[in-house]
Amino acid sequence: xxxxxxxxxxxxxxxxxxxxxxxxxxxxxxxxxxxxxxxxxxxxxxxxxxxxxxxxxxxxxxxxxxxxxxxxxxxxxxxxxxxxxxxxxxxxxxxxxxxxxxxxxxxxxxxxxxxxxxxxxxxxxxxxxxxxxxxxxxxxxxxxxxxxxxxxx
Numbered sequence: 001x002x003x004x005x006x007x008x009x010x011x012x013x014x015x016x017x018x019x020x021x022x023x024x025x026x027x028x029x030x031x032x033x034x035x036x037x038x039x040x041x042x043x044x045x046x047x048x049x050x051x052x053x054x055x056x057x058x059x060x061x062x063x064x065x066x067x068x069x070x071x072x073x074x075x076x077x078x079x080x081x082x083x084x085x086x087x088x089x090x091x092x093x094x095x096x097x098x099x100x101x102x103x104x105x106x107x108x109x110x111x112x113x114x115x116x117x118x119x120x121x122x123x124x125x126x127x128x129x130x131x132x133x134x135x136x137x138x139x140x141x142x143x144x145x146x147x148x149x150x151x152x153x
């Protein structure tokens with residue numbers, strides 16, 4: 001177990017956007033070089049559990065939500081996936097997801113894209129209406145992922 005933890009720590013330390021502190025690994029995605037540091041991590045790994053912060057589907061060219069809600073849905077799910085993969089996990093390791101949405105009429109179109117990120121089973125999920133979200137977003141997605149336990153020999 002100690003060897004596994006040390007190997008994981010060494011692999012994570014090699015990634016410049018990941019920093020460890022007191023049993024926690026903070027995952028911070030790429031930020032614009034001239035932007036002020038944001039007061040949060042994109043994800044925090046504690047033990048085998050990854051807490052994924054709220055992600056938005058931002059157009060990289062504008063820094064605002066994509067105009068097309070289907071494009072925005074794909075961008076937000078890609079952003080969540082990127083954070084999960086930086087922690088060495090997969091989308092299928094998500095156990096709980098919360099989606100905030102400014103238009104509940106987008107439920108079916110969001111689901112059409114959302115389901116493509118999973119293979120067989122889906123995480124528990126809430127789809128919650130919100131009056132407004134930052135940067136004109138229609139969706140904000142956050143969740144919890146757990147590293148699967150390895151079967152004992």
